Amino acid sequence: MKRYLSGAACLLVLASTAACTAGSPTSEPTVPAGPVPAGLERFYSQRLDWGDCAPYATSETAEFVFAGEGLECARLTVPLDYSEPGSTTITLGVLRHRATETDERIGSLVLNPGGPGASGMTAAGNFSATMPQSPLTERFDLVGFDPRGIGASEPTVECLTAPERDADRADDTEVAGTVAEQEAEESAFADKCADRTEYGERMLANLGTRDVVRDLDVLRSTLGDEKLTYLGYSYGTRIGYTYAERFPGNVRALLLDGALDPEQDLVDSLVAQGEGFATAFDEFARWCAGQQDCALGTDPAAADTAYQDIVRPLIDNPIRSAGGRPLSYEDATTGTIAALYSQQQWPSLNTGLTEVKQGRGTTLLSLADMYNEREANGEYTTTQDAFVAIRCVDDPRVTDKAEILQAQRRYVEVAPFLDPGVPPSPARDACAFWPVPNSSEPHLPDVEGVPPALVISTTNDPATPYQAGVNLAKAMNGRLLTFEGTQHTVFLQGNACVDQAGIDYLVDGTLPREGTRCT
Numbered sequence: 001m002k003r004y005l006s007g008a009a010c011l012l013v014l015a016s017t018a019a020c021t022a023g024s025p026t027s028e029p030t031v032p033a034g035p036v037p038a039g040l041e042r043f044y045s046q047r048l049d050w051g052d053c054a055p056y057a058t059s060e061t062a063e064f065v066f067a068g069e070g071l072e073c074a075r076l077t078v079p080l081d082y083s084e085p086g087s088t089t090i091t092l093g094v095l096r097h098r099a100t101e102t103d104e105r106i107g108s109l110v111l112n113p114g115g116p117g118a119s120g121m122t123a124a125g126n127f128s129a130t131m132p133q134s135p136l137t138e139r140f141d142l143v144g145f146d147p148r149g150i151g152a153s154e155p156t157v158e159c160l161t162a163p164e165r166d167a168d169r170a171d172d173t174e175v176a177g178t179v180a181e182q183e184a185e186e187s188a189f190a191d192k193c194a195d196r197t198e199y200g201e202r203m204l205a206n207l208g209t210r211d212v213v214r215d216l217d218v219l220r221s222t223l224g225d226e227k228l229t230y231l232g233y234s235y236g237t238r239i240g241y242t243y244a245e246r247f248p249g250n251v252r253a254l255l256l257d258g259a260l261d262p263e264q265d266l267v268d269s270l271v272a273q274g275e276g277f278a279t280a281f282d283e284f285a286r287w288c289a290g291q292q293d294c295a296l297g298t299d300p301a302a303a304d305t306a307y308q309d310i311v312r313p314l315i316d317n318p319i320r321s322a323g324g325r326p327l328s329y330e331d332a333t334t335g336t337i338a339a340l341y342s343q344q345q346w347p348s349l350n351t352g353l354t355e356v357k358q359g360r361g362t363t364l365l366s367l368a369d370m371y372n373e374r375e376a377n378g379e380y381t382t383t384q385d386a387f388v389a390i391r392c393v394d395d396p397r398v399t400d401k402a403e404i405l406q407a408q409r410r411y412v413e414v415a416p417f418l419d420p421g422v423p424p425s426p427a428r429d430a431c432a433f434w435p436v437p438n439s440s441e442p443h444l445p446d447v448e449g450v451p452p453a454l455v456i457s458t459t460n461d462p463a464t465p466y467q468a469g470v471n472l473a474k475a476m477n478g479r480l481l482t483f484e485g486t487q488h489t490v491f492l493q494g495n496a497c498v499d500q501a502g503i504d505y506l507v508d509g510t511l512p513r514e515g516t517r518c519t
Helices: 017-021 060-065 120-130 135-139 162-170 179-196 200-205 209-222 235-246 266-289 300-315 329-340 343-357 362-372 383-394 401-414 466-475 496-508
Strands: 071-079 089-097 107-112 140-145 228-233 251-257 454-458 479-483
Touching (some): 071 120, 107 120, 107 209, 107 235, 120 135, 135 140, 135 496, 162 362, 200 383, 209 235, 235 251, 266 300, 343 362, 454 466, 479 496
Parallel strands (some): 228 251
8 A cells, every 4th residue: 555545644621720831931941840750850850942943944844934933942852762761862843932922821832733744843833923813822832843753853764865755756666566566665665764764773663652742741841831732633633642641630631633533443544544535536526527627527426437537547657747757646646635635725636637638747746746745956854754654653564465455445445536447456565564563553542530622523534534533532531523624624724613612722621512513
């Protein structure tokens, strides 16, 4: 299976709760806030040395975002291996925008945008710029961190060079190669991750969510917050519910948007994601049919076949785009999936498909570049490498070829537009060859004593299906807020109903009424 498809991609707070997380916005803590696990005192009591964010930028996007007003950055030191806290240490990049209403400051709001592999620093910087007068930026220090192995954190996961990733994207071996060819490619990828990442297998073994939540608790304490206020999107919801299970007494509020189902195994998660993409594609097809120039024609019922007719020929005959780079079948489907994340990208998807019919691949290649975080200079962020590395230790590997074959068949049954028209393959993916074992596995979190979370789920979310949010809200003893739409995540993206409910919860602890739906 394609690597990008291998995964994808709180409480009723009393008024007095704010006092539990309040701290001086003008001084840094020198003593830990809240409980400190034995043996970790020096990490919890460290002082963050805040300064200019420019040196932390590791991408063109980060350079732009980190130049924003009111941003400051620091490095947080944590153990590489929490079972050996006196041994090797690593650092995490942290970005902060201070609360603007210091007299009414509640504490820190820590966020993670998902992935796994996405930069929390960049996300926090973006949010601070787009909502300067929000109650969130007025009353919270808005904080984003790059989880271990990601972005500005050191070291980062390193697997493929930029030329190697370009070549990997252009090669449709994962779709049409023999089982031996596919597995050789996946095995080589795993070897490169271990060889090129600093500390090698030690780093890969301690990269997963199990360790990220321990880092998050160190961050909570060094920020001066006795309890954590957290906003997690997509994979970030996994960080949130895992943190709640590990540190149930340290939670103030958890807002989780675009949930992963905590009990779902990797195969079922993949199939559910396929259903989500198919639903979004069907919505796109209906919209497209109403346009004068729909690449898929005027009959939404025939859209799957029309799409296959456009992209399947790319397996044997990729289209050369501007600059000589080819549009492969893999990039065409990646670009399609990227556009299905948001209705705002639907016109671009229609343009891209129309271009392919005309023998051009510029727009779909651009969408695939956006998804893969390929920059104008040809370099890539580490997101895709980190995505695979984290998923490979977060979930048990799937090695049974009969199970893999059945999963492939189920996937194209629920998402027929993504059927490449070649026989399904039982080839194992990179995780089957991963050099270290998984450090966690799917299960219902034990969150006894944790205040109820607010879980937001979108009815036609293409990447994290609606039912996953229903299941997580129940597992967290929380409240479900339903958004009726077709996009991946929604909070702080312009829907007044959703935004107000989320802000009320994070600021005051007020949960929306049971059964609340926003449109």
